[in-house]
Amino acid sequence: MTSKPKTKVTFYNGLTTIGGPMIEVAYDKSHVLFDLGEVYRPELGLKMEDEDFATLLKYQLIGDVPDFYDPKVTGKEIDHERWEHSAAYISHLHLDHSKAMNLLAPEIPLYAGPLTAALLPVLNRDGEFLLPAADKPKNYTRPIIAAKLNEPIHVGDITLTVVPSDHDAYGATGLIVKTPDKTIVHTGDIRLHGYHPDWVRKFMAAGKGCDMLIIEGTGVSWPERSEDDSEEFKGVKNEIELTQRIVQYQKDNPKRQLTFNTYPTNVERILRIISDSPRKVVLHAKRAELLKLALKQDVPYYYLPEDEKIDALDPDLEISYQDLLKDDHQYFWQVVGHYDQLQKGGLYIHSNAEPLGDFDPAYAPFIENIKKRGIELITLRCSGHADVAELKEIIAGFEPKILAPVHTLHPELEENPFGERILPKRGEVVTLS
Ligand SMILES: [Zn+2]
Known part of the structure; x- marks a missing residue:
């Protein structure tokens, strides 16, 4: 007798740093990956041409994710027998969520909200935005499928729903992932003080009671900054x-x-x-x-x-x-x-x-x-990210059974009054049962 498959969430990158979240949800022979960015580390002084696959891994700028990257980039074949259904998603067009999208194997579909899908090829028209794809001109942008907002996308046993959200990247979206037994929400980058807090509240209602909320926590990254910090600093x-x-x-x-x-x-x-x-x-x-x-x-x-x-x-x-x-x-x-x-x-x-x-x-x-x-x-700044109070409000809106803070210097400062809070390590697999 074979045991029933379980939903597994693997945290590959972008956990205790601001940006570059790479997370996989897998169920039986289906799996999805989100997002496909590169952690931004200007202090390394790397130029785009220095950023080969080995360098990206060495500095943990991307995750070491099996069975998604192009074999021409990794030198490793994708196990298509193990994985019959694969897809990837990017929440918005900031580089820490999109820059590595050309490394995705060409046969794996990549979804994004319609504005993100329209803007990325234009932003990369000089080949200076995204990392290059293998064997393609520098300014090539791999196909992105413009997801219909709020409509389910089927990837084998997994269903993705791309929903409108609000961030300082035009067209930012969030993601609701359903497996046969669990619901996982990925906020992407999110805030309640942008142009569309109503969209964020709808997102919260749609994902309410989810089994796992993967939330960005940029806003809790600097606990030493006080309330009366200058406006120049806070915006x-x-x-x-x-x-x-x-x-x-x-x-x-x-x-x-x-x-x-x-x-x-x-x-x-x-x-x-x-x-x-x-x-x-x-x-x-x-x-x-x-x-x-x-x-x-x-x-x-x-x-x-x-x-x-x-x-x-x-x-x-x-x-x-x-x-x-x-x-x-x-x-x-x-x-x-x-x-x-x-x-x-x-x-x-x-x-x-x-x-x-x-x-x-x-x-x-x-x-x-x-x-x-x-x-x-x-x-004159205005942050793209929820502050401490907004993060609490967003968590309260979702009422998650498990909270998984990512994309922050201090994940331990995000709390879950509605259930468990986990602090996954890089590469850790969390099985939901
Ligand atoms: Zn962003």
């Missing part, structure tokens, strides 16, 4: 307030050069800035191209003198760079370099743009360089 209360502040700077400074930058994948923030700003918002051509190719949206843009022309952009919407440099009242424009050409006395808003923060060695020199040119620098 504004929510995304709505962030846009309001940006509008207010424009109203308060009718005659001053005003510039900004944001992170490319926070598309919704830039769309809101464009729609709400009193000034005409002008993007660098590369960013305008992203909106055009992924969302078919046309926006005013400019080229730097060294830029090549982009065919996809409407020539009628081009604003000359020289006009932007001279302007002090008409434009609010995205600056991406050449800070030495900005007007002294102008104001630049750094809104979660690169370099992202103190942990990046490039950050301090960047800030210093702008300030010394007599430009006022405002950092």
Whole structure:
């Protein structure tokens, strides 16, 4: 007599670090893997071409996951007899959740929310976003299946449901995994202070009472930071307030050069800035191209003198760079370099743009360089991650039987008033019975 199969969850990576979660749920001959990112460690100084498979494993930038990666990358065949049904999923397009997606074996389907599926190939159009696939041009992006939101996807005995969520990556989703006997929820990166807290609450209701909640815990990573830390450090209360502040700077400074930058994948923030700003918002051509190719949206843009022309952009919407440099009242424009050409006395808003923060060695020199040119620098951040109180609220919404915190420096600080809390080690298999 053979025993009944059990649901197994294996935690391959991204547990006590911020980013790069790689987790497998397996049942009998079916298994799924989520996500496919690379842990971000700028201090290693690795260039994309240094990041071969052995290096990625050596620094634990990805998980050593069997039977999912392309044999051309690993040198190991996939055991298709053991696994009759396989699929993978990425929750959102941040690199710590997506960068390694091209390493997935070509025959294994990869699912993501529709916006994530549309944006990733465009973000990787120069081959500088994702790790390259074996035997493909550098800018190749493997197929991603745009999941229909809230509709079940069958992978043998396992069912995946991709649901809308909220994070500072446009189109972020969460995942509900059902095996014949268990339900596992993967929050992806999540918050309640973005544009769509209602979507997060629906997600919580859909996953309520799950057997296991795999939750990100970025917000509990710095217990030493106190409540009264400066706003520069903590950021504004929510995304709505962030846009309001940006509008207010424009109203308060009718005659001053005003510039900004944001992170490319926070598309919704830039769309809101464009729609709400009193000034005409002008993007660098590369960013305008992203909106055009992924969302078919046309926006005013400019080229730097060294830029090549982009065919996809409407020539009628081009604003000359020289006009932007001279302007002090008409434009609010995205600056991406050449800070030495900005007007002294102008104001630049750094809104979660690169370099992202103190942990990046490039950050301090960047800030210093702008300030010394007599430009006022405002950092206007809004976190993509739930804070301590929001994490508690999210856990309370799901009421999980088992809580598995990942994607945090301090998983032990997330608690589960509704059941067990586990702290899996890297590579640990948890059998649900
Ligand atoms: Zn993220």
